[in-house]
Amino acid sequence: MSVGGEVLVGLAILVGLVGIVVQVLPGNVLVLGAVLVWAIVTGGPTAWVAFSVAALFVVAAEVAQYVLAGRHMRRAEVPWSTLVWGGIAGVVGFFVIPVIGLFIGFVLAVFVAELVRRRDRRAAWRATVAAMQATGITILVQLLGGLLAAAAWGLGLALT
Template structure:
């Protein structure tokens, strides 16, 4: 692959990494797809092995991302229905107040749902904090997996050169 091609793949990976933290794009998916395009264009054994390792990091991170935070929230007695309400409120908030509305809407939605269920502001706020920690943990796990995939790709590019 040409230098320009590698720079474009690196740029797409960077956009994907940013998309994990700022949830506008499917970040992790963009990272792994970019590495897949690089492997396809390179067409070498090294590039496909690199893609395989990167994909394994991505899949592992996705599995952990959906299991670990859920276990923590179940222990904290945060219901799935409350998280769904928070997610919907976050999506609405994103369109009402671009970018930061996602966080504001999620927090408001979780808190309002917990207040409707428990009628205790202290408990509702504690559940909201647990939900936020779960989301942060999920983002951190996805970012770690994408960064490991990116490092794998960089090593593959260096070896292929």
């Protein structure tokens, strides 16, 4: 692969990592897709081993995020349906109030859903905080997987 192509792959990986943090783009899909394109174009065992390692990191992060965030949500007794409402409101909020509407919509919808369910403001707020913490756990785990996948690509790039 040419240097320009490698730079484009690196930029796609960077966009994927930013997408993980901002939660607007499918970050790890972009990271892994960029590494896959690099492996296909570069070819050879080193590129495919780098892709395989990157894929393992991404898959492990995807599984771990559901296990860790799910455990956190179960402890706080917050159902997944509350997160679905938060996610829907976050997407709508993103378009109503660009960028920050995502966070405002998510928090507001989770709070309202839990307030309707629990009928207690303090309990609803505790559930909202737990949902935000679970979201933070998800972001951190995905980011770790994406960074490790990017490191696998970087190592593969250095070795090819």
